[in-house]
Amino acid sequence: MKLFSLLGVVIVETGKFTRQTIYDLMLNKAVLLCLSFLAIVGDLYGQKVKRYTIEAQYGAILAHAQDLIPVAQSNPYGIELSYQWLSMERESWLACQCFHYLGLHLSHHNFDNPQVLGTATSLSGSFEPILWKNPSFQVSLSAGMGISYLSRVYDEQTNPDNNFFSAPISFLLYLNPKLTYSFSDNWQTSLVFHYNHISNGGQSQPNRGMNFPTVGLGVSYIPSNYDFPRQERGSVRKKWNAYMEIFGTFRDAPGSERRQPVLGLTLGTYYRVGKVNGFGLGMETNIDRSLTFDGEETHGWMHLPFLSHHFLFGKFDFSQRFGYYLHKPENYQPDKLFFQRYVLSFRIVERLRVGIELKTHGHVAENIGIRLGYGF
Numbered sequence: 388m389k390l391f392s393l394l395g396v397v398i399v400e401t402g403k404f405t406r407q408t409i410y411d412l413m414l415n416k417a418v419l420l421c422l423s424f425l426a427i428v429g430d431l432y433g434q435k436v437k438r439y440t441i442e443a444q445y446g447a448i449l450a451h452a453q454d455l456i457p458v459a460q461s462n463p464y465g466i467e468l469s470y471q472w473l474s475m476e477r478e479s480w481l482a483c484q485c486f487h488y489l490g491l492h493l494s495h496h497n498f499d500n501p502q503v504l505g506t507a508t509s510l511s512g513s514f515e516p517i518l519w520k521n522p523s524f525q526v527s528l529s530a531g532m533g534i535s536y537l538s539r540v541y542d543e544q545t546n547p548d549n550n551f552f553s554a555p556i557s558f559l560l561y562l563n564p565k566l567t568y569s570f571s572d573n574w575q576t577s578l579v580f581h582y583n584h585i586s587n588g589g590q591s592q593p594n595r596g597m598n599f600p601t602v603g604l605g606v607s608y609i610p611s612n613y614d615f616p617r618q619e620r621g622s623v624r625k626k627w628n629a630y631m632e633i634f635g636t637f638r639d640a641p642g643s644e645r646r647q648p649v650l651g652l653t654l655g656t657y658y659r660v661g662k663v664n665g666f667g668l669g670m671e672t673n674i675d676r677s678l679t680f681d682g683e684e685t686h687g688w689m690h691l692p693f694l695s696h697h698f699l700f701g702k703f704d705f706s707q708r709f710g711y712y713l714h715k716p717e718n719y720q721p722d723k724l725f726f727q728r729y730v731l732s733f734r735i736v737e738r739l740r741v742g743i744e745l746k747t748h749g750h751v752a753e754n755i756g757i758r759l760g761y762g763f
Contacts, residue, residue, distance in 0.1 A: 458548055465601070467603070486516075492533070534556060540553055573609050625659075710727070
């Protein structure tokens with residue numbers, strides 16, 4: 388916990404920040420709280436497998452618009468240090484009905500374009516369920532989030548070509564399929580495909596964000612390994628599930644010094660297929676108070692039906708939602724008909740969930756928000 392407090396002090400005391408940047412950092416506290424939660428949870432369980440990893444990465448930048456292509460012609464490379472733990476306790480198993488690692492990661496990526504793109508130094512937390520395992524090999528899927536410090540960002544005068552980044556403190560999200568080979572009781576090697584996304588979550592403009600997939604080769608040391616105990620699955624939850632969510636975030640309002648809230652309500656349902664998949668649909672309504680039209684505030688109401696897919700791991704639900712703008716203000720994303728939301732939620736009690744989300748249009752991130760859900 389001291390690590391996160393110290394990080395906050397260093398950020399505030401060493402940088403020159405505007406009032407808006409300090410406000411943006413307040414939202415980043417949500418990420419720090421998530422990382423702190425992972426650190427606390429890791430100390431709650433008794434018998435743990437600890438894993439220390441060093442990994443080298445090499446990849447490419449995806450240009451999701453024509454004007455980004457000239458700047459995206461480079462190959463990011465980096466290094467990552469990780470500390471992970473896996474609990475053998477029954478309580479940990481029931482959290483996702485699988486064995487899983489929780490972890491903390493420190494990474495540094497060079498975008499191979501020092502004058503325009505610079506580097507990214509990131510601190511993140513991860514959740515990595517093991518999908519399949521035999522004595523030598525295992526397949527897992529790691530998902531994580533954190534914060535990144537970017538050395539080069541957009542500036543109208545000194546760096547106008549960098550439309551990927553506009554805030555030095557930004558969000559990092561990633562999804563990483565992983566193949567691991569154990570060549571002794573204490574040593575492993577892994578081949579990892581990383582899909583990384585960095586953006587400021589709509590906190591400042593331009594907010595194009597960067598998607599940069601990389602391939603990683605890592606070596607891990609496990610001081611004390613254990614045989615995985617046999618665990619019986621918990622009771623199978625019902626096939627049909629209905630839920631209600633309230634959500635919110637803040638967006639820049641043109642001509643205003645203060646950011647304005649976006650608040651919404653979602654009603655949805657999904658049908659569980661197999662052990663970890665669900666398919667569903669829903670409807671959300673939200674009001675965006677940041678919208679203006681000719682200097683006058685509009686009502687800002689939007690109505691958005693969507694289809695969804697859910698990865699279901701016990702108390703965790705990672706949903707991907709593909710929606711259509713049934714109704715929206717004329718001045719909001721006039722060239723967009725569809726959107727996506729990526730929502731990671733955790734069931735804290737029997738029916739209550741909390742989560743964090745990312746809204747995008749294709750590869751372009753719009754904002755990050757928080758959700759509170761109730762299951763029926």
